[in-house]
Amino acid sequence: MRLKRWERKECKPNSLPVLHKMHVKVGDTVKIISGREKGRTGEISKIFRHNSTVVVKDINLKTKHVKGRGEDEPGQIIKIEAPIHSSNVMLYSKEQNVASRVGHKILENGKRVRYLIKTGEIIDSAENWERVVKDKEKTEVAATAS
Secondary structure, three states, rough: OOOOOOOOEEEEEOOOOOOOOOOOOOOOEEEEOOOOOOOOOOEEEEEEOOEEEEEEOOEEEEEEOOOOOOOOOEEEEEEEEEEEEEHHHEEEEOOEEEEEEEEEEEEEOOEEEEEEEOOOOOOOOOOHHHHHHHHHHHHHHHHHHO
């Protein structure tokens, strides 16, 4: 995502942007814990690490007025998903319907995974990553087709 001219971002001495570590990843199910959408759940579709914001599917919808490009194409009003700060979302367990903080642990095979502190449920699994990759490919194919 390109920043606008007027947007500032924190930079390191070598002029590279500071990318913040975040407790959520693309494909995680989260619950909104503050703001207008408080209490709703959704899946993270995009992450912006330079300003610690996330885009959640069908949450924080804003109205955008799009001007028609040519005579044949009329203007339209569309709904877009606006970013939410990562501190306003909390990981959510669909099975037990509970929001929880995230912890890290190392399994017997030496793999480092994230888990929900309240339930002990492991978030990082091979099935989740395969599902996220497939969803991303589907959206890319749909975007190129239209």
